Amino acid sequence: MAERRTDSVWLEEVAGHKDAVVVPVWRTHNLIDDLTGKPKAIGLSMGSISDIVDDTSHLVFLGYRGQVPYFTIDLSHMDEPSELPPLKGSGQFTDIRNIGLDLPKEDGGLLAYSRAIAQWHKTHKFCSRCGSPTVPRDGGHMRQCTNPDCNTQHFPRTDMAVIMLVSSGDKIVMGRKKDWAEDRFSILAGFVEPGETLEGAVAREVMEEVGIPVTNINYHSSQPWPFPSNLMLGFFAEAESEEINIQDDELAEARWFSREELIDEAREYAQKPHSVSIARRLISEWALGTGF
Numbered sequence: 001m002a003e004r005r006t007d008s009v010w011l012e013e014v015a016g017h018k019d020a021v022v023v024p025v026w027r028t029h030n031l032i033d034d035l036t037g038k039p040k041a042i043g044l045s046m047g048s049i050s051d052i053v054d055d056t057s058h059l060v061f062l063g064y065r066g067q068v069p070y071f072t073i074d075l076s077h078m079d080e081p082s083e084l085p086p087l088k089g090s091g092q093f094t095d096i097r098n099i100g101l102d103l104p105k106e107d108g109g110l111l112a113y114s115r116a117i118a119q120w121h122k123t124h125k126f127c128s129r130c131g132s133p134t135v136p137r138d139g140g141h142m143r144q145c146t147n148p149d150c151n152t153q154h155f156p157r158t159d160m161a162v163i164m165l166v167s168s169g170d171k172i173v174m175g176r177k178k179d180w181a182e183d184r185f186s187i188l189a190g191f192v193e194p195g196e197t198l199e200g201a202v203a204r205e206v207m208e209e210v211g212i213p214v215t216n217i218n219y220h221s222s223q224p225w226p227f228p229s230n231l232m233l234g235f236f237a238e239a240e241s242e243e244i245n246i247q248d249d250e251l252a253e254a255r256w257f258s259r260e261e262l263i264d265e266a267r268e269y270a271q272k273p274h275s276v277s278i279a280r281r282l283i284s285e286w287a288l289g290t291g292f
């Protein structure tokens, strides 16, 4: 509904919709129903939100799910909102970083969206140009500087990161960070720098981390990573050398893994493609030969 959210009269009508749902965020955590062992998002009615929040001007309009308008609100200023009557017993505020892959697919997207935008509001209360306070506009999708001489509009931002599966024939390279368990390895990843193409970022990151030049860099798919506001872009790339030369202080080790070593895991991931991270998805598709 991006095309309508600049219309404040329409937005007010939508907020008054009898079925409008508010997905609350509290200190980067989302309200989750985990009583059944299968976590899912909890949406509250607009009425129960007005019972606990005096000022609803910070509601952010997310969009429609079917015929139902969805909003989010940040309750971080409250001590323990889950103890308040409308919320008590309904669920727990939980970090979706820990449970995101167990959520129903639609809930994962919804909660990632609400968390990311709540976090953006929290960290953009002042204009980065002149330092004056900013106020939310357009249903919470823009913040405007209150200094009339400046008036700058600020929009939510997403920082891009690349994650790449680097292969050489029948094996791929994976690294282990210093603070990871001894047996935890993953494919390489890093942030895109200003002025860089995505392919340039892939090549640079692989060189920076393991000293290997790569070629045939091909985009595969993406995954939002709202911790706080990243988008992971997944690539396949081919190594031009197999000599690993760790250049990155954060990496404890890196080594080549054969298809044989990865095939059992890959088959497992292929059973539940929506329940694995983009790293696992790339590994699975490569090992099973379905990723090209």
Ligand SMILES: [Zn+2]
Pocket (backbone or CB within 6 Å): 127, 128, 129, 130, 131, 132, 145, 146, 147, 150, 151, 152
């Ligand atoms: Zn300003």
